[in-house]
Amino acid sequence: MDEMAATFIGRIERREAVVAIIGLGYVGLPLLLAFHNSGFRTAGFDIDPDKIERLHAGRSYIHHIAGERIAALVGSGRCQLTTDYSRLSDVDAILICVPTPLTAYRDPDMSFVTATAESIAPHLRPGQLVTLESTTYPMTSEDLLAAILERGSGLKAGQDFAIAYSPEREDPGNPDFDTATIPKVVGADCVPAGDMAEALYATVSQQVVRVPSMRTAEAVKLTENVFRAVNIALVNELKVIFDRMGIDVFAVIDAAKTKPFGFMPFYPGPGIGGHCIPVDPFYLTWKAREFGIHTRFIELAGEINSGMPQWVVGRLVDALSDRLGKPIRGARILVVGLAYKKNVDDVRESPSLVLIEMLQERGAVVDYYDPFVPVMRRTRKHGELEGRVSIQWDEETLALYDAALIATDHDGIDLETLVRAVPLVVDSRGATRSLSPELQARVVRA
Template sequence: MSTKEQLLEKFQNRTAKVAVLGLGYVGLPLATVFAEAGFQVIGVDLVPEKVEKIRRGESYVLDVPSETVAALVKAGKLDATTDFSVCREADAVSICVPTPLRKTGDPDLSYIISATDGLAPYVHPGMVVVLESSTYPGTTREMVLPRLTGASNLKAGEDIFIAFSPERVDPGRKDWTTKNTPKVVGGITENCSDVAAAWYAQALDTVVRVSSTEVAELAKLLENTFRMINIGLVNELAIMCDRLGVDVWEVIDAAATKPFGFMKFTPGPGLGGHCIPIDPLYLSWKMKALNYNARFIELASEINTNMPRFAVGKVQDALNDRGKPVKGSKILVLGVAYKPDIDDMRESPALDVIHLLQQKGAEVRYHDPYIPHFQHDGWEMRSEPDLMSAVRWADAVVIVTNHKVYDYPAILDAAQLIVDTRNALGAAGKNHPRVVRL
């Protein structure tokens, strides 16, 4: 029986041991899904606090209930460690580590390098390794493959099977989860694709095979580039409507009545999250190395990056119309998560909005029911303990994240001035004397 056939049999019988490298918002949900499917799963993370919480049966990821983690740990299906050597016994490894951008705008692949270098001493014949971290086309073949096969002399597609499968996690969603979101898989070779697809198919509802790792890598970048560019388009529309004196929200709602050829996107104070503001820039960076300028990406990024400043300009104008300068004004920011109803602040535009207002001399406080405190670039803030007291305190309330739990009618009734960057107030905010909309 070939190495490939042995692995496929292990997957079919659920006897394969699974290791997940990186237990963040991608890795922990994936680890629990494989464990629920009957595999014995060990998570590897360099943050001891995460490992200790999992071992206690506690979850720190919004989409994974602590009850699920506790039950899997108790059943012996899920464990965690900081020690890479557990990969020695693993048959299947998924790499789910962050891929941020450096301040210079080029990809920071140090987490992928660290994970693959940590794994490399323990690779062995009969192992499948799948990279899930978003990255530029060619990363799996050019960086992961040589690191895992160079010293070991293992041959991809015969001894070891290497593939790329982009994560498609949308934090906070209940309809589309790790289990039921279609999973794109592309291998270094056809055999690599066979093995990786067979593994994922044991735990996930739908697996979509593509011809190569590069196709799988680029598919993820296309998904998020599509969103980034369309959000950039409506953000620019918001700026144009502001100049024209036209209600951008009414324009978008009117356009959205068309039953074909239009997809509704809405403007806001900027882009947040790990994927949409960052992933397209991986592609732009890669294309520069090939002497090609990804103009749509660069333009959309420029527009989206400037939206916090545009939002702050609306606050400044609104206060000015009421005879108040920003300097010395008391401003309450509602919501600092990057999107509604989650506790994730990665790349949140609220950080830029707060910082810009502080630079202009405002006294800024915030409230977010999901984020009681945060630290960012050397400064720390805590959420106001009493929402309505903070609303009444403020000269201006700026709605940055439209959490559903907020009682917007009560906020509207108590606030002196509201700058609504998300149309959270809906019809109640239109033409209201104390409301300024984006």
């Protein structure tokens, strides 16, 4: 194993190694670009032929990744883009970046990881490094991934090939951090494998954080997102409490964060979305049951956060009645923002989708506006919304609606025009706080 590690690290240092990324989504595509820009020959794999076709044409399907970067990747001659997993035998490192969603019962759905491992195994050869980046429960890499690879290849992890875990930490749309500047956590099944993974990631990350084991690295990712989920639930609960007391929760948070120690600001909203916070904590909840532990904090946080769309819709229904004398049935409602957070085109687990369905179930006529999502793509849970089109943003169109619900606080949206044009605006993000007192008086916070 030591000799294998030395050979691998030498190829990394000389930029002779070929780095393969499996899963070219919001995590995998930036990682592929990072290794390509670091001078490696790369290979990108995805089961979706449409993605491969668009990349070959030099087009990006992720808003914050410019098409020029894709064109440079394709035009360099140093990157293969394919759906053919047999080409994995030609690479040195295989990085797995596939989805790990939840089932309908909030159990881990490991089907993508399992299918990927089974596709890799027949083409695995001695000397390769396999790294899982997908968020998962502790012991996945050793109990699931390694077992499938060994069974399908006839090789032995830690002897013939190396295996490691390095959780993705991408934050789409964040202008302050990218793949290079976000520290990379790495854990492996043995010291030589850890050395190999550390050498690999050090070429694209300014800081590699080595942890004692793969299960430690898996737990790091879950801990980060459990922390966020619990604290978001806390401020969502405070929002409801303070609303009853006539207190602006955003004013409270703004004042509290001036304390230079002991406080970290989190902000309430209409629910939580994205590929991490609504999902990852329940991977730990599921695994904890195997050890006879009930994760009360995590499950309570999930209950509070998943209940926020109901609370927001209730505020909208009440405001329609109190301010306009209108019932929700038949009302024309505009949901402003479809993405799960500001300035991205990612709608995975977005509370906006839940809000639209809840309003429609109550008889409202619902449209949406989102400059980042001109057409609604297919999602696993909300397929009936596929093909919906964002409205045109102008005063004449806005005036057609009885109410607007701000669900995502994208920068650049003309909120003043919105508040003047629509009789009722319900703001679930605190987005209108910068407007004049006159206009804020026309807004209902939710």
